[in-house]
Amino acid sequence: MKNIIINIQYCCKNNKNIPKKLYFKKWIQKILCKKKNINIITIRIVDEWEIKKLNFNYRKKNKPTNILSFPFNKFIKINYKLLGDLVLCKNIIEKESLKYNKSLESHWAHITIHGTLHLLGYDHQNNKEADIMERLENKIMLSLNYKKPHILKSF
Template sequence: MSLTVDIQCASAEPVPDEDDIRRWIDAALAGHRDGQETEISLRLVDREEMAGLNSRYRGKPGPTNVLSFPSDLPPELGLPLLGDIVICAPVVAAEAAEQHKPPRAHWAHMTVHGTLHLLGYDHIEAAEAAAMEALETRILASLDFPCPYGGDTVKEHNAR
């Protein structure tokens, strides 16, 4: 698989190294797009930009940690764009502090989480959430990160 990740940084908050981001996305894609070219755009934003996107696309006020926008290009175009991921750097930093997690581990989690949404995974229903959380945990373990859902319940996760 050939992976291209276009990373745009529009936040003054510290963000992970681009090589780490690409490695986390690659780990999330493992076994899903074997042999296929894949392109993802990732934008790292501030609270204001994310709040606008969250309001426009989800009808929810304020910023959220990550949003994913799967590509809806017709397959006959043959373009490798899987979609776009937007991560709010200040929200990720604040959540990591609140949850007593290493910032790098939380960044890896949000990157994997956003990538899985591009692949069609969701957490609206409890069974879907459990499956997605289990997959995230396996992917993060393969990257030497701890389980991201230590005290987080499915209900708390879905409320975000």
């Protein structure tokens, strides 16, 4: 896991049930394992009010969400690439885990992987993009011994 530097900011009232840094590194490493650079990511774990504010300010959506990704993708020195920031909402992730009957760890993994793929330029603005991203998320989750998060549709 030498090619990743993760900075974690714990900015929520209750830090209980948040995965350890080692888990975040393991999940992100599965995506970045073939990258030669040292990749730097900041993960900020927040409450609903903060992610709602960010979601409105940056996406004009006045509601909380599970994750926001802020890609940067710039070299800050030779072989050190600042990929960007992930802002994860602990409360939303916990609620979704219960709603979709997923283990909390698996859902944290999925949302972290989803956000990291956004940092790398993947998106889901249309069916084709969504299909590509969901297939990749399924593949990564299976490689980490989690269940597939998506049932893929045929278009």
